[in-house]
Amino acid sequence: MQALNPGGRPKGGAARLEATAALYYGPALLFLGLFVFWPLVSTAWISLHDWNMVGANRPWVGLDNYRSLLGDPDFAGTLRQSALYIGLALLGNFLLPLGLALLTLQVGRREAEVYQSLLFLPTVIAVSVGTLIWLWFYLPAGGLFGVALAQFGLRAPNWLSDPAWALPSVALVAVWKFLGFNYLIALAGLRAIPVSVLEAARIDGAGGWPLLRAVILPLFAPSALFLLVSALLAALENVFVPIEVLTVGGPAGATNNLMYAVYQDAFKFFRAGRAAAEAVLLVAAFAVLIVWQFRLLERRTAYDR
Amino acid sequence: MTVNPVAVDVDPVKVDLGTPSSAVGIAGGHPLVTLRSRRRPRPFRWTLWAARILLLISAGLVLVPVVYQFGLSVKPSAGLFSAPLSPLTWPPTAEHYAQVLEGLPLWRYTLNSLVFALGVTVGQLLLAVPAAYALSHLRPRWGPAVFGAVLISLMVPFVVTYLPNYLLLARWGLLNTLPGLILPMLTAGYAIFLLRQHFLSFPREIIEAALVDGATTGQRLWRVLLPAHRAPVAALAVYLFISTWNQFVWPQLVAGRSESLTLTVAVQRFASGEGGNAWGPLMAAATLATLPTVLLYFFMRRALLDTFSEGAVKG
Incomplete structure (x- = not known):
C-alpha cells in the first residue's frame, strides 16, 4: 500500500506539491524581495526626487538628477577614474591570477595545495582590518615602502596623496586582498578542461608551450572570458573598503569611482537624489555586463555538448 | 617476475x-x-x-x-x-596587547561580532537549505523564475541597496540594534545558488527510493539529503561566518554610533581616532580581530577551498 500511495505525494497532489515547494522557497524569496528587489525599485524612485535624506521636503524633479550628473565635470572625473581603475583591475584581478593558475598546472597537486592555502589567506582577513597595515606601508615618513626605496637612494612619492600614485596604491591593496580568491577560481576553471582531450594531445606528443597554446588556452577561452566579466563586476566592489580606509575617494577625486560615489553622496553629503541616480546608472552598467556574461555562459555550455 | x-x-x-x-x-x-x-x-x-x-x-x-x-x-x-x-x-x-585589552571594550565588540556573524550564518542556512532543496528536487512550476530571481539578486551591487535598507530600518526603529544589523544580511542568494549546485548532483534514485519508503518531503531533506551534504553545508557555514565577521561598510552605517559596534568597525574607529599613530596597539587590535577568522580558515581550509572551486566550475 505504501508503495502505491507514498506519503508526501497524495493523490490530488499537483497543487499541494506546489504549495509545499512554495513553503520551502518562500521565506528566502521574501527576504530577497524585501532587501534586494524592493530597494532597487525604491532607489529608482528616489532618483527622481531632490532630497537631503533627512527632511520631509522631497520635491519631484523628474530626470534633473541625471541631467545634472551628465553635465557635471566631477562626475565625468568619477567615470574616468572608474575606467582607469577597471583597467588596473584587469591586470591584477584577472591576468595575474590567471598567470599564477597556469604556472600551478606545472607542479603536482599536493604542492599546488600549499600555494593555494597561502595565497588564499588574505581572503579570510577583514578588508578594513587588513588594509590598516598598508597605511603604515604607505606612510610618507618612515613607512615601509619609503624606507625600502631609500635604501637604493630613491625618493618615494606620496603614495596616497599624490593624485598620480593614489589610484595604483589603492588598487594594489585590493589585488592583494582578492588575489587568492581569483586564483582559486581561475585554477578551478583550468582544471575543468576535459582530461581526455589533454591526454590525447600528450599522446600525440604535445607538451609545454605548444600544449598550452594549441590545447589549453583555446579550451579555456570561454571560461576565461567568463572569469574576465566576473572580475570586472567584482572590481569596484573589491576596492571599496581600501578606498574608505586609505583615501576616502581623494586626493581630488583620484580614487573615487561610480560605486564609491553612490555611498559618499548618500551617507556623507546626504544628496540622496544624486546618489540614487548614480546607483541607477551603476545598475544599468552592471546589467549590460551581465547580459554579456550570460551570452558567454550559453556559449560555454554549447562547447560542453 | x-x-x-x-x-x-x-x-x-x-x-x-x-x-x-x-x-x-x-x-x-x-x-x-x-x-x-x-x-x-x-x-x-x-x-x-x-x-x-x-x-x-x-x-x-x-x-x-x-x-x-x-x-x-x-x-x-x-x-x-x-x-x-x-x-x-x-x-x-606583549605591551601593546595589554594596552589594547585594557583601553578598549574588546570583549563587548567581539560578542557583537559573534552574534552578528552567527545570526547571519544560521539565518541564511535556515532560509537557503529549504529553498535549495525546493529548487533542486521538488521541481515547482515557478522554480525557474525563483532561481532567476536568486541569480539576479547576486548581481545587484551591494551599495545600491544600502540607502533604501537604511531608510527601512530607520522607519522600523532598528538602527543601532543587532537585529537591524542582521536582517538585511539575510539575503541568501549565494547560499541558495551554491547548495542547489551541490544538491543537484545528488542521485535522484536515492531520493525516490526514500519517497517509496513513505518519507515525507521534509524527511527526505532532513534524513537523506542533508546528511549526505555535511561537508558543503559546513564549508558554506564557515564562509558565511567569515564574510559576515569581516563586514565593514554595513555595520559602520547601521551600528556605527552605539553599543552594537562590531570588532572590525571598532578597530577602524580606533585607527582613525586615538590609535592613528600608535601602530603597536593598532596592529595588536588588528591581529586580535583577525585571529578568529584565520583560525577557522586553518581548521576548515580543505573543505573551504574544495567547495569554492567546485561551486565555481559547476556555476
Missing part, C-alpha cells in the same frame, strides 16, 4: 588519483599531475622550477602584510621607526 616492475610503476599513479577528495568533482585528477607521478627518474625540467619559484615568490609577497601586521604588534614602540624594515624583533613584547 617481469610483471612486478610495471605494477610498482603504476601504483603511485592510482594512489595519486584517488586521494584528493575534490579531484573527482573537478573532472578527475589533472593529467599534467598524474602522468608525472610515476616513480621513474625524470630529467631536470626548467619550466617546473621556474613555475615553482614564481609561485613561491608570489605566496611570499602575499604574506608580507600579514607578517608585518603581526610583527608590529609585538615590536617595542621604541624600535618601530629605528628599524622599520625588519618585520620581527627579538624579544617580542
